[in-house]
Structures are given as structure tokens and as C-alpha cells.
Amino acid sequence: MKPFISTRNANAKSVDFAQAILSPAADSKGLYTLASLPTIDFSALLDSSYSDLCKAIFTHLRVEVDSSVLDTALNCYTSFDDPNNPAPITQLENAYFLELFHGPTRAFKDMALCPFGSLFSSLAKVQDTHYLILTATSGDTGPATLTALASKPNVKVVCLYPDGGTSQVQALQMQTAAAPNLKTLGIVGDFDTAQSLLKSLLNSPEFTSKIAQKGYKLSAANSVNFGRIAFQIIYYVWGYMELVRKGAIKWGEKLAVSVPSGNFGNALGAFLAKSMGLPLGQIIIASNQNNILTELITSGVYDITDRSLHKSISPAMDILKSSNVERVLFYLYGDKRTKELLESLESTSRYALSQSELAKLQEHFCAWWGDDTKAREMIRAAFGKGYVLDPHTALAYGAHCAINPSQKTLVCATAEWSKFAPSVVEAIFDKRVDDKQAIQIMLDSGSTIGADIEELFRKPKIHTQVLSSQAVEEAILQWL
Ligand SMILES: *Cc1c(COP(=O)(O)O)cnc(C)c1O
Numbered sequence: 001m002k003p004f005i006s007t008r009n010a011n012a013k014s015v016d017f018a019q020a021i022l023s024p025a026a027d028s029k030g031l032y033t034l035a036s037l038p039t040i041d042f043s044a045l046l047d048s049s050y051s052d053l054c055k056a057i058f059t060h061l062r063v064e065v066d067s068s069v070l071d072t073a074l075n076c077y078t079s080f081d082d083p084n085n086p087a088p089i090t091q092l093e094n095a096y097f098l099e100l101f102h103g104p105t106r107a108f109k110d111m112a113l114c115p116f117g118s119l120f121s122s123l124a125k126v127q128d129t130h131y132l133i134l135t136a137t138s139g140d141t142g143p144a145t146l147t148a149l150a151s152k153p154n155v156k157v158v159c160l161y162p163d164g165g166t167s168q169v170q171a172l173q174m175q176t177a178a179a180p181n182l183k184t185l186g187i188v189g190d191f192d193t194a195q196s197l198l199k200s201l202l203n204s205p206e207f208t209s210k211i212a213q214k215g216y217k218l219s220a221a222n223s224v225n226f227g228r229i230a231f232q233i234i235y236y237v238w239g240y241m242e243l244v245r246k247g248a249i250k251w252g253e254k255l256a257v258s259v260p261s262g263n264f265g266n267a268l269g270a271f272l273a274k275s276m277g278l279p280l281g282q283i284i285i286a287s288n289q290n291n292i293l294t295e296l297i298t299s300g301v302y303d304i305t306d307r308s309l310h311k312s313i314s315p316a317m318d319i320l321k322s323s324n325v326e327r328v329l330f331y332l333y334g335d336k337r338t339k340e341l342l343e344s345l346e347s348t349s350r351y352a353l354s355q356s357e358l359a360k361l362q363e364h365f366c367a368w369w370g371d372d373t374k375a376r377e378m379i380r381a382a383f384g385k386g387y388v389l390d391p392h393t394a395l396a397y398g399a400h401c402a403i404n405p406s407q408k409t410l411v412c413a414t415a416e417w418s419k420f421a422p423s424v425v426e427a428i429f430d431k432r433v434d435d436k437q438a439i440q441i442m443l444d445s446g447s448t449i450g451a452d453i454e455e456l457f458r459k460p461k462i463h464t465q466v467l468s469s470q471a472v473e474e475a476i477l478q479w480l
Pocket of ligand 1: 090108109119140141161260261262263264265267316317392393414415
């Protein structure tokens with residue numbers, strides 16, 4: 001049997017890693033995931049470099065990729081601030097911030113999308129197939145996907161973003177993307193409009209066949225792709241080992257993790273690492289006012305019937321359907337129950353776990369949410385201690401402080417403050433300014449910033465088209 005199966009039907013055809021990446025739609029509308037999780041003696045890997053750690057873990061996962069292909073993919077971390085330590089840690093009392101934002105677009109998406117982009121392109125080349133990757137973004141996925149696939153062979157990327165629905169820095173990152181295989185389109189509407197459009201294009205047989213006539217296969221590099229999840233396991237192991245190497249914890253000591261969560265890809269990485277033997281304690285799921293995950297983890301009910309999306313200052317967590325939760329359901333309750341729960345969500349907008357199922361979930365996860373006011377309060381609190389948080393990380397810090405501040409906790413820092421500078425400045429200085437001014441205010445107050453962000457404001461805007469949903473299909477076909 002091959003290592004990957006559908007979360008909704010374990011008996012359907014199993015596939016290898018390459019297929020799970022390139023054609024991610026699994027049987028019964030499920031997601032591809034590892035059929036079983038190995039137990040790994042992580043302590044034996046304590047002295048590995050980041051790349052060697054990744055390669056060793058992938059071998060255990062039976063992720064069979066040519067070692068030269070994986071080497072090339074992992075080589076992408078040389079574009080990070082410190083190539084030997086792509087995810088450094090900053091300590092604030094018992095909070096150990098695992099900084100996942102030292103890549104080119106200053107958000108944690110780079111940690112996985114950088115190597116994934118290279119891997120995807122290599123696999124497509126081996127297959128001698130050309131792919132059109134469509135992506136819809138609320139802000140961070142778009143820039144990271146464009147950067148990861150810029151000038152890569154056998155792939156073209158179309159990135160759809162809601163016009164006016166992202167931060168100015170995020171919009172500039174997409175509009176200035178300069179490579180012949182990249183196209184960015186603004187959509188009239190919000191993120192839901194962009195996402196619905198993406199789904200309808202991906203599921204349209206007519207569009208697929210028109211694309212095929214031009215020699216392309218359609219794919220999505222979205223956060224349910226296991227190729228991205230695989231790389232999101234590694235930095236938890238790395239973070240744990242860094243703390244052991246620094247003497248902050250002893251091997252075997254339980255370390256809590258706090259994750260600002262949206263589509264649950266990042267938190268899933270922690271869950272998988274823990275399930276394979278990394279000594280993690282509770283995985284704390286932090287949310288904003290869109291607190292569907294808090295409700296699930298505290299009450300066992302996932303119910304979106306009376307919910308609508310609230311706009312927040314942490315937009316990457318503005319979510320109703322958190323897709324990667326499905327993989328956790330699979331590992332805890334099996335494929336049949338997963339299918340039942342997700343089908344209930346699809347038909348009635350709701351599912352409810354039994355008491356014993358909820359208890360199982362709570363063995364691994366606990367949850368907390370805070371609104372924008374709380375996020376600002378945490379940004380101010382951390383600034384007072386000499387550290388600048390973005391609004392997403394601020395809520396993960398808030399969760400750690402609210403749940404158990406005396407517990408050593410690895411807090412995922414998912415974006416550099418510069419991506420959300422106006423919110424950060426408002427929190428700290430009570431001033432409302434635009435991105436450029438906000439960045440300047442923070443720089444004047446002694447904060448530092450990735451070089452790519454500073455350059456953004458000087459780069460030419462290449463992609464300025466803003467279209468209604470109806471016009472997008474034609475625009476893509478024309479561009480191809
Ligand atoms: C994407 C993102 C998140 C949410 O991560 P998920 O894997 O979707 O849960 C949190 N913070 C930032 C800054 C992000 O870009």
C-alpha cells in the first residue's frame with residue numbers, strides 16, 4: 001500500500017507523495033493524509049541541521065522524493081535571514097516565540113511554500129506536465145505562493161485577491177510580483193468572493209478542458225495540500241530542539257504550543273509532530289472573534305448555521321470552515337466517522353462530537369479567543385517588554401497568558417509586524433496611519449524590518465487589473 005489515503009475512505013486507492021501533491025482531490029471529497037503515523041526517536045536527531053532534520057523526518061514519513069529534488073527544495077532556506085536557522089526563537093518569560101516569518105514575504109507561509117514550490121515544479125517536470133496553479137488569498141498565501149513559484153519551470157500561477165481586502169503591504173507584494181509565469185488579479189468583493197470563484201473554477205469541467213487545450217493541468221497550492229503540511233511539521237521539532245540546545249528545557253519535558261489558527265494547517269503540523277513522539281503538551285488554538293475553533297474544542301460542536309464572518313485585524317484567522325481540522329478528525333476517530341461528520345457539515349452546516357470524542361480531542365488541544373481590543377492589548381504589553389508582535393501572534397501570546405503563563409510555551413509567531421503595521425501602530429501609539437507611515441513610525445522607534453518589505457514601495461506595480469468575478473475566467477485564458 002502507498003502511504004497516502006483519503007480521510008473519508010481508507011479503502012480507496014492509496015497514492016504516493018507526488019500524487020498527493022499534484023492531484024490533491026482524494027476519494028469521497030476527502031483529503032490525502034498519511035495512512036499511519038510512524039513513531040520517531042527525535043532525540044537521535046538533536047544535532048541535525050534544519051535540512052537534515054527535514055530529510056530524516058521525510059524518510060520516516062515515507063515521503064519518497066529524489067534526494068537531489070529535496071535538497072534543491074530545502075536550499076530555498078538560504079534566502080531566509082539566517083540560512084542555518086530559518087526559525088529562530090525569542091524569549092519573553094515563559095513564552096518562546098518561534099519566529100516563522102524570516103522568509104521573503106515575512107509570513108509563516110514561506111516556511112512551507114518555499115520548499116513546496118520547488119518540489120511541485122520538480123515533480124511536474126519529471127511528469128513532463130505543465131500546471132496552472134490557482135490560488136485565492138486573504139493576504140499571506142498569495143505573496144508566498146507567487147514568490148515560491150517565480151520563474152519555476154512547468155508552472156504558472158494565477159493569484160486572486162480581494163481588492164481592498166488585504167493590507168497595503170500584502171497587495172504590493174502581489175502587484176509587484178515580477179516573473180513571466182505569474183499573474184495577479186484583484187477581484188471586486190471580499191475573500192469569500194475570491195475563494196468561491198477559485199472553487200468554481202477548480203470544479204468546472206469546461207474551464208478544465210479549456211485549460212487542457214492550452215496544455216495545462218489545473219492545480220491548487222492551498223493549505224490542505226499535504227506537500228505544505230509536511231514542511232510544517234519540521235519547525236516544531238526544530239523549535240523543541242533549539243530549546244533543548246539552549247538549555248531552556250530538558251529532553252522529554254512537555255512543551256506547550258500556542259498557534260494562531262485559521263485553516264488549521266499550522267496547528268496540524270504540531271499535532272502530527274506530537275503524534276509521532278515529539279514531547280509536546282497541550283496545543284493551544286488561538287482565534288479571533290471568528291471563534292469557531294474555540295467552540296469546537298471547548299464544546300465539541302462545529303456549527304456555522306448562525307455565523308457570519310467578522311472582519312478583524314488578524315485577517316488570516318477570519319474563517320468559518322477550517323479545512324485541516326478534517327485530518328485531526330481522521331486520526332482521532334477514523335475515516336467513516338470523519339466522512340459522517342464532514343457530510344453533516346456540508347448538508348446541515350453543523351456537526352457534533354460525542355462526549356468521548358470530545359475528551360479525545362481535548363487530550364491534545366485547548367482553545368482560547370480574543371477580539372481586536374485584546375490583540376491590541378497584547379501588542380502593547382509585549383512592546384512594553386521590548387518585543388513587537390503582529391496581531392495574529394498577539395492572540396497566540398494572549399492565549400498563552402490566559403491559559404497558563406507559568407507553562408513554558410512555544411508561541412508561533414506567524415508574521416513580521418511590518419505586514420500589519422497600521423494595526424500595530426494603532427495599538428502602541430493610538431495613531432491611525434497608512435502602511436508606509438506606520439512602518440516609518442516603527443522603524444523610528446527602533447524596530448527592524450525585512451529588506452524586501454522596504455523595497456516594496458519603490459518597485460513598479462506590474463499587476464493592476466481589478467475584475468468582477470465573471471471576467472476572471474476569460475482573463476486567465478487570454479493570459480495563457
Ligand atoms: C495563514 C496564517 C495564519 C493561520 O494559519 P493556518 O495554518 O491557516 O491555521 C495565522 N497567522 C498568519 C500571519 C497567517 O498568514
